[in-house]
Amino acid sequence: MSDIESDNQDGDSDEEMDSEQEDLELQQALKEGRLQPGLNIEEKPKRPLINNKKALDAKYTELYLNLPWTERLDCTNAPLSSKDAEIIENNEDLADSDFKREMLFYRQAQAAVIDALPKLKKANISTKRPDDYYAQMAKSDEHMKKIREYLVNRKTDIERREKVRKLRELRTFGKKVQQEVLQKRQEEKTQLLKTMKKIRKGKKEGVRELEESLGDRKKRVMQPTKNGKQDMNSKKRKNSRLEYKNKKFGFGGKKRNMKKNTAESSAEIGGKSNKWERPSFHAQKAKKGKNKQARPGKTNRQKMKARK
Amino acid sequence: MKRKVDSDDSKQRKNKKRMKNSRNIDIDSPAEKLSVLPATRSSEDVQSMKCNWTNKQKVLIFSTRGVSYLARHVMKNLRALMPHTKSEPKIEIRKSFSILNEVVELRNCNKVLFFDMKKKKDLYLWMGNVPDGPTVKFLVENLHTMEELKLTGNCLKGSRPLLSFDEKFDKESHWKLIKELLTQIFGTPYHQPKSQPFVDHVLSFSIIDNKIWFRNYQIVEENGALAEIGPRFVLNLHCIFEKSFCGMLLYENPQYIAPNLKRRLAKMKASQKYKERIYSKVAFDQTKPKESYTYDKTDEIFQTKLAENAEE
Numbered sequence: 001m002s003d004i005e006s007d008n009q010d011g012d013s014d015e016e017m018d019s020e021q022e023d024l025e026l027q028q029a030l031k032e033g034r035l036q037p038g039l040n041i042e043e044k045p046k047r048p049l050i051n052n053k054k055a056l057d058a059k060y061t062e063l064y065l066n067l068p069w070t071e072r073l074d075c076t077n078a079p080l081s082s083k084d085a086e087i088i089e090n091n092e093d094l095a096d097s098d099f100k101r102e103m104l105f106y107r108q109a110q111a112a113v114i115d116a117l118p119k120l121k122k123a124n125i126s127t128k129r130p131d132d133y134y135a136q137m138a139k140s141d142e143h144m145k146k147i148r149e150y151l152v153n154r155k156t157d158i159e160r161r162e163k164v165r166k167l168r169e170l171r172t173f174g175k176k177v178q179q180e181v182l183q184k185r186q187e188e189k190t191q192l193l194k195t196m197k198k199i200r201k202g203k204k205e206g207v208r209e210l211e212e213s214l215g216d217r218k219k220r221v222m223q224p225t226k227n228g229k230q231d232m233n234s235k236k237r238k239n240s241r242l243e244y245k246n247k248k249f250g251f252g253g254k255k256r257n258m259k260k261n262t263a264e265s266s267a268e269i270g271g272k273s274n275k276w277e278r279p280s281f282h283a284q285k286a287k288k289g290k291n292k293q294a295r296p297g298k299t300n301r302q303k304m305k306a307r308k
Numbered sequence: 309m310k311r312k313v314d315s316d317d318s319k320q321r322k323n324k325k326r327m328k329n330s331r332n333i334d335i336d337s338p339a340e341k342l343s344v345l346p347a348t349r350s351s352e353d354v355q356s357m358k359c360n361w362t363n364k365q366k367v368l369i370f371s372t373r374g375v376s377y378l379a380r381h382v383m384k385n386l387r388a389l390m391p392h393t394k395s396e397p398k399i400e401i402r403k404s405f406s407i408l409n410e411v412v413e414l415r416n417c418n419k420v421l422f423f424d425m426k427k428k429k430d431l432y433l434w435m436g437n438v439p440d441g442p443t444v445k446f447l448v449e450n451l452h453t454m455e456e457l458k459l460t461g462n463c464l465k466g467s468r469p470l471l472s473f474d475e476k477f478d479k480e481s482h483w484k485l486i487k488e489l490l491t492q493i494f495g496t497p498y499h500q501p502k503s504q505p506f507v508d509h510v511l512s513f514s515i516i517d518n519k520i521w522f523r524n525y526q527i528v529e530e531n532g533a534l535a536e537i538g539p540r541f542v543l544n545l546h547c548i549f550e551k552s553f554c555g556m557l558l559y560e561n562p563q564y565i566a567p568n569l570k571r572r573l574a575k576m577k578a579s580q581k582y583k584e585r586i587y588s589k590v591a592f593d594q595t596k597p598k599e600s601y602t603y604d605k606t607d608e609i610f611q612t613k614l615a616e617n618a619e620e
């Protein structure tokens with residue numbers, strides 16, 4: 001008993017003392033230049049560790065319960081050998097790699113099952129409960145339901161993620177294509193500019209080149225393509241809503257730049273500075289008078305009648 | 309008055325008679341039902357004792373005060389899996405573990421699984437054979453409860469498990485001793501009254517990295533298809549004592565590092581970066597040259613003072 005007490009209680013205080021001593025040692029080591037960053041000093045155990053094999057064996061024989069196997073149900077076996085035999089061989093990284101480790105445990109348990117089931121059958125111990133045998137389970141139904149929900153959710157989650165990933169890939173691919181097209185256009189443009197320069201300088205090659213490069217386009221312009229739809233697609237995307245409205249109400253032309261000055265408007269002398277400006281009061285009156293077909297007054301009309 | 313009293317008495321008698329009648333009915337009814345077994349039965353109920361229950365292992369599972377929820381849940385899981393266990397309220401241990409022997413013996417148990425938590429984070433598991441040892445002390449690592457893990461397996465509450473051991477358990481004497489102790493603690497005795505008469509799960513113990521890894525699998529099909537149930541934990545062997553919670557040390561694990569020490573080493577390792585920076589600063593200061601570059605001292609005559617300073 002005394003061993004345990006001393007073991008448990010003195011642990012903390014010992015450690016503090018140790019750390020203080022160690023600090024002093026470290027300081028000294030640093031002064032003498034023995035200590036360099038990254039160098040670890042290994043601690044030596046205080047006393048040799050106990051491994052009393054004789055006593056352990058004696059204890060084992062004392063503890064051992066000599067009962068038939070049906071009472072004990074213990075099996076000792078190596079994990080089931082299979083194609084994944086390499087998994088078992090690589091012993092070093094087993095503790096760190098989850099999958100390999102779990103596989104090993106699974107195989108070990110499987111081996112035990114395969115070993116033990118025939119023995120159990122021989123001893124007349126049933127391994128499968130009949131379907132109509134209802135008893136409390138280790139995990140409640142509620143818990144199992146939660147697990148099922150979790151699994152379903154995870155499955156749908158994975159599917160959704162895959163879908164999104166595919167979409168993203170498609171999008172990136174589309175971007176690449178677009179970039180290529182833009183680059184091609186840019187190249188064509190530069191080529192055209194070069195040839196134009198040559199033409200300006202009066203070189204005959206330039207004209208030929210221009211004709212060559214424009215040849216296709218000329219044809220294209222001259223001969224309208226059979227597939228009108230393709231051209232539509234290549235143009236801007238059409239706004240179907242707007243199209244419908246135009247069809248319904250008509251399109252009275254662009255309203256853009258309507259209020260801008262033109263040559264005519266600036267040439268106008270006097271009068272309105274702006275065609276949108278309201279005419280002056282007198283001008284309005286004058287206009288009114290002119291526009292009206294003057295109906296003579298009553299007395300005048302009677303006089304006119306009398307003349308006839 | 310007398311009459312009244314009499315009437316009261318008679319009432320009471322009548323009541324008593326009724327009570328008796330009702331009791332009689334109660335007593336009679338199970339006798340009637342005996343011929344037809346009940347359709348359902350709680351797994352907590354005790355089955356008929358007419359059986360050859362020879363291996364009477366009883367395990368007491370309990371803990372000290374101040375264990376975290378994890379330990380509590382794992383204890384609950386173990387109790388659900390092992391029908392031959394009993395529970396005890398948490399115990400406060402100040403000085404010695406020898407009280408535990410008395411506690412276990414009072415509950416008529418001969419094996420004990422005792423959880424002890426230090427600093428609310430280091431869980432130790434004491435496994436003992438109570439009257440005459442040995443006791444094994446483990447540090448519990450990577451603890452996962454049955455509820456926490458999303459594992460698909462399930463088994464009957466209190467069915468008997470198969471115990472599967474790694475081959476390494478037979479190679480060394482301390483592992484052999486521990487294996488025997490594990491079989492006696494985790495194996496449910498045949499014909500145990502609270503147990504179910506089926507073997508439908510496997511408890512596997514394997515040694516990797518000098519630690520015992522515990523897994524619990526359901527036997528789904530006879531050909532060896534399994535599904536894990538949980539809980540999961542890793543037992544890191546610390547030491548083995550000869551008697552129950554006392555006696556001399558039989559074995560100490562040389563690879564065992566106390567969690568305190570482990571944390572301290574990790575901290576020291578983390579502080580190494582800071583230390584290196586400081587060292588490099590000191591080294592730079594020490595090796596720094598005092599003069600930026602050498603020059604002819606006679607050149608100083610060309611350094612003229614400003615007019616203001618010259619007057620002074």
